[in-house]
Amino acid sequence: MTVLGTAALVLAGLALFVLGAALGHGAARRQQEHAVDADGARALVHTLHTVALAAAPLRAGLTPDTARRAARRLRPLLGAPALALTDTAAVLAWDGAAEHHREHLTAQLTDPPRTRTFPLSCDDEDCPVRWGVLAPLTTDGRPAGALAVFAAKESAAHTRAVAAAARRLSLDLDLADLDRARVSAHQAEDRALRAQISPHFIYNSLAGIASFVRTDPERARELLQEFADFTRYSFRRGGDFTTLAEELRSIEQYLELARARFGRRLEVTLRIAPEVLPVTLPFLCLQPLVENALKHGLEESVERSVVTITAEDEGTEARVVIEDNGVGMEPARLRAILRGTAGAATGIGLRNVDRRLRRVYGDAYGLVIETGVGAGTKITLHVPKFRPGIQASPPP
Structure with a gap:
């Protein structure tokens, strides 16, 4: 091999050595920079976490x-x-x-x-x-x-x-x-819901009780007790949630007072699955819906009013349906009520219940309302059986 060839081999070998060293150094530097970046990221995360804990x-x-x-x-x-x-x-x-x-x-x-x-x-x-x-x-x-x-x-x-x-x-x-x-x-929404327990209903309930004082004192006493229990539950302070059992008990009292007024014109059917009674739901969530059923049945129709309340177990949820054979309404009017554009004093109970359900459980849990003029109204709501952070208050 000539000297030139040998020199060329030596230079080539030296070049490969330098290149390898450079590559190795570059890889080492990138590895070091990666480690520094990782340490910096961990330090940043720790600092942000500490600030969040402090604040x-x-x-x-x-x-x-x-x-x-x-x-x-x-x-x-x-x-x-x-x-x-x-x-x-x-x-x-x-x-x-x-x-x-x-x-x-x-x-x-x-x-x-x-x-x-x-x-x-x-x-x-x-x-x-x-x-x-x-x-x-x-x-x-x-x-x-x-x-x-x-x-x-x-x-x-x-x-x-x-x-x-x-x-x-x-x-x-x-x-x-x-x-x-x-x-x-x-709290304002809660007060609005309580205000929906109409003074007109309270007056009529007391008038109905008074009508039994002479003819059936025992019946008057029973109705007066129902009225006291109903108002105690409806106007209690504190607690955003209750159980389905407690809510249904209040509705039964409400309906008992309505029967004292309307007698045989009111027919109520309850179909309640026992396994959903402990389910937690927003306080005063069902009563406005039942009141709506009576209003569009008995108070706006001379025929017999049939109200059906159903509560069923659907796996991870409870399904509650309140249905009446009342006068119903135009779907466009219903949409206006739920949007709050139907008038200041119209449909407050329906609208507030819909908003509360959506706020607590999400938009997928709003009221589903089926209605039409002369076709009655069917209101369906679903309530999760369990939701973290939601707990019923003890009964009053």
């Missing part, structure tokens, strides 16, 4: 208890020797050292809410804090309090971190306001 108590609003729990979780995340949460006038919670600076922090709350730093003078040479960072907490853009974080020295990066944490806490305070608004809306 979670504030979903119940800004109180001394929620502030204490949030401060205890948030201080280690920010690496601060001391941290405090305030409302607009006072310190609600202090976590860490140097609590003797509480009055100094309270004085800072008189200034307009904005993110700022402030020095701390202290005669204690061992005090670990010399600077404080104050960042406002807001709800719906309004001042709600402040997050104060203390450190040994001023730091721009520290200030930015505190401001970011305050914005995250403010988000949970906003969510707390939304939760309260949602609860208020639910």
Whole structure:
């Protein structure tokens, strides 16, 4: 082999070595970068999780208890020797050292809410804090309090971190306001449903009871007891859910009072599968539907009114059907009632029950209503036998 050929082989071998080394180095570097990226992702997930845990108590609003729990979780995340949460006038919670600076922090709350730093003078040479960072907490853009974080020295990066944490806490305070608004809306719907227990019905029930006082005192006493139990259940305070058994018991009382008024004009049939009696459903969910059946049967027709109430087991759900042979209505009018465009005082009971079912269980669980002029009305609803977080309140 010539010298040139040998040199060529040597150069080729050297080139392969360098290329292999470069490839190996590149692979190693990519592996290292991948490891760094994975570590960074884990650190980010951990940080976000910690911030979420720290902010979670504030979903119940800004109180001394929620502030204490949030401060205890948030201080280690920010690496601060001391941290405090305030409302607009006072310190609600202090976590860490140097609590003797509480009055100094309270004085800072008189200034307009904005993110700022402030020095701390202290005669204690061992005090670990010399600077404080104050960042406002807001709800719906309004001042709600402040997050104060203390450190040994001023730091721009520290200030930015505190401001970011305050914005995250403010988000949970906003969510707390939304939760309260949602609860208020639910309570308003509940009051509207209770208001549907018509004063006209109550008057007629009492008038019917009075008609038996002389002719059949025992019957009057029984009806008066039914009336008392019905009103106690219907106007009870607290509890969004009840059992199907309790709801049906109230409906039986309601129908017993209606029979006292209408006598043989009212015919009621109940077909209830025993296995669905413990199923939980929204409180006062069925009574407005039965009242609707009576209204479109007895009160708008001179013929005998037949109302059938059926509750059946359908595997994971209970199926409840309330059917009457009343006057029915135009489907277009029914759609207007469910949309809330049929008039302020029309169909409130039907509409609220439909909305409550959809809100609790999802849109697939709204009322299914079949009706037509002169064809009666059939209302069907399905209720899951079990749904996490839903529990019946004890009977009154």
